[in-house]
Every structure is written in C-alpha cells, then in structure tokens.
Amino acid sequence: MTRIAVMGSGSWGTAFAMVLADAGGDVTIWGRDEQVIDQINGEHVNSRYHPDIRLADSIGATVDPQRALAGADLVVLAVPAQSLRGNLTAWTLPPRAVLVSLMKGIEIGTSLRMSQVIADATGADPDRIAVVSGPNLAREIAARQPAATTVACADERSAQALQDACTTRYFRPYWTTDVTGVEIGGSVKNVIALANGIAAGMGLGENSQASLITRGLAEMTRLGVALGADPLTFSGLAGVGDLLATCTSPLSRNRTFGYNLGTGMTVAEATEAMKQTSEGVKSCRAILDLAQANGVDMPITEQIVGVVHDDRSPRDMLSAFMARSPKAEPGAQGTI
Numbered sequence: 627m628t629r630i631a632v633m634g635s636g637s638w639g640t641a642f643a644m645v646l647a648d649a650g651g652d653v654t655i656w657g658r659d660e661q662v663i664d665q666i667n668g669e670h671v672n673s674r675y676h677p678d679i680r681l682a683d684s685i686g687a688t689v690d691p692q693r694a695l696a697g698a699d700l701v702v703l704a705v706p707a708q709s710l711r712g713n714l715t716a717w718t719l720p721p722r723a724v725l726v727s728l729m730k731g732i733e734i735g736t737s738l739r740m741s742q743v744i745a746d747a748t749g750a751d752p753d754r755i756a757v758v759s760g761p762n763l764a765r766e767i768a769a770r771q772p773a774a775t776t777v778a779c780a781d782e783r784s785a786q787a788l789q790d791a792c793t794t795r796y797f798r799p800y801w802t803t804d805v806t807g808v809e810i811g812g813s814v815k816n817v818i819a820l821a822n823g824i825a826a827g828m829g830l831g832e833n834s835q836a837s838l839i840t841r842g843l844a845e846m847t848r849l850g851v852a853l854g855a856d857p858l859t860f861s862g863l864a865g866v867g868d869l870l871a872t873c874t875s876p877l878s879r880n881r882t883f884g885y886n887l888g889t890g891m892t893v894a895e896a897t898e899a900m901k902q903t904s905e906g907v908k909s910c911r912a913i914l915d916l917a918q919a920n921g922v923d924m925p926i927t928e929q930i931v932g933v934v935h936d937d938r939s940p941r942d943m944l945s946a947f948m949a950r951s952p953k954a955e956p957g958a959q960g961t962i
Contacts, residue, residue: 627650627651627652628650628651628652628699628700628791629651629652629697629698629699629700630643630646630651630652630653630654630698630699630700630701630702630791631654631656631694631695631698631700631701631702631723632646632653632654632655632656632694632702632704633656633691633694633695633701633702633703633704633705633713633717634655634656634657634702634703634704634705634728635655635656635657635658635659635662635663635666635672635687636657636675636704636705636902637675637676637764637765637768637902638704638728638762638764639655639657639702639704639705639728640655640666640672640675640676640681640764640768641676641762641764641765641767641768642702642704642728642758642764642767642792643655643681643685643702644681644682644685644767644768644770645767645792645794645797646700646702646791646792647681647682647684647685648682648770648794648795648796648797649790649791649792649793649794649797651700651791652684653682653684653685653686654685654686654687654688654693654694654698655685655686655687655688655694656687656688656689656690656691656693656694656695657687657689658689659674659689660689662674662687663687663688663689666681666685666686666687667686667687670682670683670685675764675768676764676765676768679768679769691713691716691717692717692718695717695718695719695720695723696720697720698720698723699720699723699724700723700724700726700788700791701719701720701723701724701725701726702726702728703725703726703727703728703729703740703744704728704729705729706729706731706903706905706908707729707730707731707732707733707740707905707908707909708731708733708734708908710729710733710740710743710744710747711733711743711746711747714743714744714747714748715747719748719750722754723754724754724755724756724779724784724787724788725744725748725750725754725755725756726756726757726758726788727740727741727744727755727756727757727758727809728757728758729905730759730809730812730813730815730816730905731813731816731905731908731909731912732813732909732912732913732916733912734908734909734911734912735912736912737912737913737915737916737919739805739806739809739810739813740757740809741755741757741805741809752779752780752781752805753779753780753781753783753784754781754784755779755780755805756777756778756779756784756785756788756805757777757778757779757805757808757809757812758775758776758777758778758788758792758799759775759776759778759808759809759811759812759863759864759868760773760774760775760776760863760864760867760868761773761774761775761863761867761868761870761871761872762775762868762871763871763872763875763877763878764877765877766877767796767797770796771796772796772797772798773796773797773798774797774798774799774800774863774867775792775797775798775799775800775863775864776799776800776801776802776808776859776862776863776864777789777792777799777800777801777802778801778802778803778804778805778807778808778809778864779801779803779805780803780805781803782801782803785801785802785803786801788801789801800862800863802859802864804855804856804859806850806853806854806855807850807855807856807859807860807864807865808859808864810846810849810850810853810855811846811850811859811860811864811865811868811869812864812868813905813909813913814842814845814846814849814913814927815842815846815865815868815869815872815873816872816880816904816905816906816909816910817842817880817906817909817910817913817926817927817930818838818839818842818843818845818846818869818872818873818926819869819872819873819878819880819881819884819906820880820881820883820884820887820904820906820907820910820930820934821838821842821884821926821929821930821943822835822838822839822842822873822874822881822884823873823878823880823881823882823883823884823885823886823887823888824884824885824887824888824933824940824943824944825838825884825888825944826881826884826885826888827884827885827886827887827888827889827940828888828889828940828941828944829888830944835873835874838873838926839869839870839873839874841925841926842869842873842926843860843865843866843869845922845923845924845925845926845927846860846865846869847860847865848922848923848924849913849916849917849920849922849924852917852920852921852922853916853920879900879902879903879904879905880904880905880906880907882900882904883896883897883900883904883906883907886899886900887933887940888940893907893933893934906930907934910927910930910931910934910935911931911934911935913927914927914928914931929943929946930943932946
C-alpha cells in the first residue's frame with residue numbers, strides 16, 4: 627500500500643486526500659489547526675471546509691509534520707503557494723518520495739513555478755517532482771462527483787505512478803510530461819477568473835465573459851509557449867478545462883473574489899469576505915513579472931494587477947481592455 631502524506635488540511639488538500647484514500651492509499655493529513663485535526667481523527671469530518679461530508683475512516687491526521695512525512699512514498703503539498711518555501715525549509719522530507727504539488731501559483735519575488743520552488747528548496751531531481759491541475763473544484767470532488775485532471779512529471783514512470791495512486795471510480799487523471807504547461811495553466815487561470823468575476827459582478831453578460839475567458843486562454847498559451855510548454859496542453863484539462871471551471875463556478879474562490887470587487891467591494895473587504903486564499907490575488911504580480919521578463923503581452927493580467935495592487939477601479943480596467951488596438955484572431959498570420 628502506498629504511504630501518502632498530504633501536507634495541508636484545507637479545502638483542496640482534504641478533498642485530494644479523500645481521492646487518494648479511495649484509490650487505496652494509506653493517507654495521513656498534516657495541518658496546523660488542532661481543532662481540525664482532532665475532528666478528522668475523531669469524527670472523520672473536516673467541517674471547516676467540507677461540512678456534512680464524511681472522510682474515509684482510514685485517513686489519519688496530525689499536527690506533527692514529521693509524523694505525517696515518516697516513510698511516505700508520496701508527499702502531497704497543499705499549502706498556500708507563498709508559504710511553500712518556508713514549509714519545505716522547516717520539514718525533513720523522505721529522501722526518495724515523489725513530491726506532488728497541488729498549488730496553483732507563482733512565487734512572489736522569484737516568479738518561480740511551484741515545481742521550481744520545490745527543486746530550489748529541496749534539491750530534488752525533476753523525476754521526483756509532480757504537479758496536479760485541472761477542473762478540480764474541491765467541494766465537488768469531496769462530494770465524489772465525477773471529475774478529471776492532469777498529472778504531470780518530467781519522468782513518465784513517476785507521472786504514471788501518481789496517476790495510479792489517484793484513480794478512482796469518480797476521479798480520472800490523465801498524465802503528461804509537460805510540467806511547465808500544466809503549472810502555467812493552473813496559475814494564470816486564477817487571474818482570468820478574477821477578471822471574469824469582476825465582469826459578472828458588474829452585471830456584464832455572457833458575451834463579455836466569453837470574450838474574457840477566450841482572450842485569457844490566449845494569454846495563458848502565449849506565456850506557456852514562451853516558457854517551452856506544449857501549446858496543446860492549453861486545449862486540455864489543465865488549460866481550457868480548468869479555466870472554464872474557475873471562471874464560471876460560484877465555488878471558485880478567485881471568481882468570487884473578483885465578483886465581490888465588481889459589485890463595489892474594496893480589495894480589503896473582498897479579502898475579509900473570502901476567509902480563504904485566492905491564489906490569483908497573491909500571484910498576479912509575479913505572473914506579470916514573469917511575462918514581462920519573457921517579452922509576453924498579458925493585458926488582462928496587467929489590468930488585474932492594477933485593480934488588486936494599484937487601486938485601479940474595475941470600470942477603468944474594463945475601459946482600458948476595450949481600448950486596445952484590434953488584432954488578428956489566432957490562426958490568422960500565426961497569432962495567439
């Protein structure tokens with residue numbers, strides 16, 4: 627039986643722990659909150675994030691990171707993206723475990739993807755670092771509704787082993803070696819979801835939202851290709867699939883954060899209302915820095931940075947986006 631440590635007891639970490647346990651893994655969740663951990667152990671529930679959903683009896687939990695990590699074959703990292711480096715520095719990781727990132731962000735200050743942060747902080751080889759990304763709204767997966775995802779690792783065998791470890795009757799993973807594409811898709815879609823939420827909050831209709839989503843996919847693809855990703859990745863689950871779910875679902879934190887801004891909340895008010903991390907808010911400037919360093923034009927991301935970090939109004943964002951010079955559609959003269 628595969629021994630698995632899930633480092634993070636939040637919404638997605640808990641849901642993915644359920645998937646892994648249902649797939650036959652021996653799963654231990656680590657978290658900081660003793661009340662959450664005691665409830666998982668005693669009642670097999672994490673009511674803070676998934677009320678009324680019973681976890682598998684086989685899932686254990688602990689506030690001791692080293693107890694969770696001991697002997698793990700897979701270490702699933704499900705902490706906020708900006709806290710990853712600090713946690714990795716504090717933990718002693720099993721020397722041969724595959725390190726799996728569930729995080730969808732870019733590190734502030736370095737503009738590194740999460741797999742790159744893992745490699746930098748731990749010295750792990752690429753064949754031991756994997757990522758998971760797709761249209762994976764945690765609440766639906768916790769309810770065991772059918773879903774699919776992408777698992778990626780530079781090493782095919784590690785990717786396929788992770789695929790086996792999280793395949794259940796309701797959760798279907800597809801594997802790839804395009805780690806860069808999967809991570810860029812997972813990170814940029816959060817920023818586009820903020821923009822789409824703002825549009826919805828302002829009362830704009832389906833035409834406006836479809837336009838934002840489509841042009842957001844173009845931004846995502848441009849950045850990924852510039853970094854060496856396979857453009858086909860962005861037409862799959864980790865690209866357009868995740869983008870659609872995150873931009874349109876009321877379960878999406880990033881869309882909800884944007885929606886609140888669109889209705890007139892300030893960034894501080896929207897942050898207080900959310901109570902959970904919205905990775906697009908945290909990562910949007912780092913994504914823009916990464917794009918500018920690689921000569922990639924990302925107008926939606928640029929406007930979101932203005933709204934979230936520079937006190938620009940959502941209406942000004944919309945006006946600036948619509949005032950851009952018309953360009954050729956993708957496919958015309960090779961544009962994206």
